[in-house]
Amino acid sequence: MNKKGFSTVELLVSFTIISFVAIAMFNTVFDLLDKVEYYQNLSKVTILNGNTINSVQKDMKQRKYYGSKSCGTNCYDITYQDLSVKRLKISVTANTIQYGGITERVPSNNVINGNLVFTIQSFTADAGDNNTILTINIPIYNESMNVNNNINIVHQYDSNDLGGLPAF
């Protein structure tokens, strides 16, 4: 039978090499885990982003924008041409976004780190063409990954087309 086994030098060299490989593998695994966490987070924010853009844009297209007024800090009541009113409100402290009857919480590790920006910019354009750009921006910041995942909604419309309603 083999009575010698490994020599000390062989064992030391083997352990050293295996240690290097193991450390490298651990680093790779931890790196991948970070990336998985990042993309899981991004996925959640993308869903929130998509839901918010889709809901607002759908109403802007189907109900048609009529006018809006502030209802306090980070709060706007948007009136559509069917005279329905939907509230768009963000809470920096509660980390939530409300549109109409739905309130969504911003995914963990993300924070609303600024105010809701609601702007309307008008231009001259041919009759019947869009002449106004409405922009809604909600700043969302991912603290662990140090990236911005802002929600940016842009809607173009003809401010002269009020659907027969008087000026807002």
Added chain:
Amino acid sequence: MEKLNKKGFFLIETIAIIGVVAIVLVSIYSQVSILYNNYIRNANYNTVESIHAVQNVKTYIEQNYTPNLRLDLTASPSPLLDIKNYSFDTTGYYAALIAKLDIKEIYFTAYNINDVITNYASYNIDASFLDYLRTLKVSDSKADTFRIIIVLNNGNYSSIYFSVADLI
């Protein structure tokens, strides 16, 4: 009776085996890396934000389309006509729209861009943009149909068909 090996492993044997294992690990890692990079690349394609942006650009161009756009594309040395600074209007509407949508580049091109993909070296296209263009490869041609391709400042890509026939 057969003589037994009394020496155990040599250092050279241990190193050789670890070397083989290392090669296997490196090859697995390189394959995983390729998969991961493909995933990252695709994560930037057709995101909610970029689709929303390209749809807004299409809406604008549909209302402000000029036959010169088509002529300019034909006369352009590149099959990708850069329309970020195109003079659709003189009111600043288009420039404001691009800024609000956070768009870095906009191109107007034919429906079939296989020539661009094949002869990319002639058109000074960067590698990441080329990767995206490759996803737009088609095997057919459509008359009067074009593409609007956008690149956002955050590195997202998106494209949309634009049919001149639909404008009439």
